[in-house]
Amino acid sequence: MHDLVLVGGSVLTDAGLRTTDVAVTDGRVTAIGRELGESREIVECSGAWVGPGFVDLHTHLRDPGHEWREDIGSGSAAAAAGGYTALVAMPNTDPPIDAGHLALRISDEARRVGKVAVVSAGCLTMGRGGERMAHLDDLWSAGVRLFTDDGDSLQNVAVLRSVMEYVAQLGGVVSQHALDADLSGAGFMHEGSVSSRLGIYGIPRQADDIVIARDIAIMRMTGVRYHVQHLSTAGGVALVAAAKAEGLPITAEVTPHHLMFDHTAVMSTDSNFKMMPPLREESDREALVEGLRSGVIDAVATDHAPQSAVEKDVPFEHALNGVIGLEWAASVVNGVVSLDQDVFFDRMSITPAAIAGFTDHGRAVAVGAEANLVVFDPNVRWTPTSTRSRSRNAPYLGRELTGRVEVTILGGAITYGGEL
Ligand SMILES: [Zn+2]
16 A cells, blocks of 8 residues: 555656656655555646656845745745755855854754754855854754855955865865945945836846856856856856856856846835846846756746835835745746746756755656655646735736645655645
């Protein structure tokens, strides 16, 4: 007797795509094929894609210290509803995650909640201050594999060089919020025709591009694995492509909102279109879509950034940056980029898991593997109206999307959907 059988989906198996059934027992995939026999629970998957649960490289769980926006419980529920089985939590919390015991508390608490596996990223510098290295080896011992001062770019190049050398020795990844602080400091949106019309200070594309170019130069000195967070410009995509062609160990992510929207959305002065880096122009958006398609951009990452109503329902310039996105990322990517199933799972699950070092997630479905799975219907049209997040700063509510997560399975247990 199986615990669970997923029936008749298009399954991304370790032997390629097959329309078949998948049996799960005691937390693992135990059989792939037809007529698998009796099961306690059956999930009908015909017309849907079955594959490895999604993996997010960039979630702000806001815990500890900013729990009025989100906590590990509410963020985990949103992640499960979005098809995620694993995520990397950003370390710009209060206190910032610059030592191992702080990182351990987050993964322990997420394990207790039981809806998504969480590993915290670690800070590059103490307190995200940009001056002294964080306790990098201590963070590494606590399971941290990705290091970033996200929310801020590490500006001091000498410190960056030291950190890159140290993280290279550990075998980790330096992940950069690539946005020059001086060039972006006074701005609230993309610098272009819309910012001119609205009379709002803008941030030029070069704020992103010069940091990426500079970091690639330091990469060459250190050999570190380097990851560009939330690419927003065509120039950034070109820089990543050139570094890859050179053979450097660089990877990059793009967010759902940068794939779907451009700066004209800000004409509404709706603060749900205010984020960092800002929405840029249609030509940038097209370069991001093409980059994700071609694989120059390795992964989709949500930059799920909850902010409360009092922080968002204020005039545009005063609103805090960020939008939430865990629950709709897969739908946005499917609707906007329309990838084939195997490429879709590569960008949503397999490559992000490889970058973050998750070994039990982001693997094609195989007998014996831990059952961390998602059932995604790529054709259903739906309009989200609510969220499991503690915050509602989403540009997707009330907007029709194509494709929907039907069921999420973590360690063999259904964490979202099904007959719960
Ligand atoms: Zn960031």
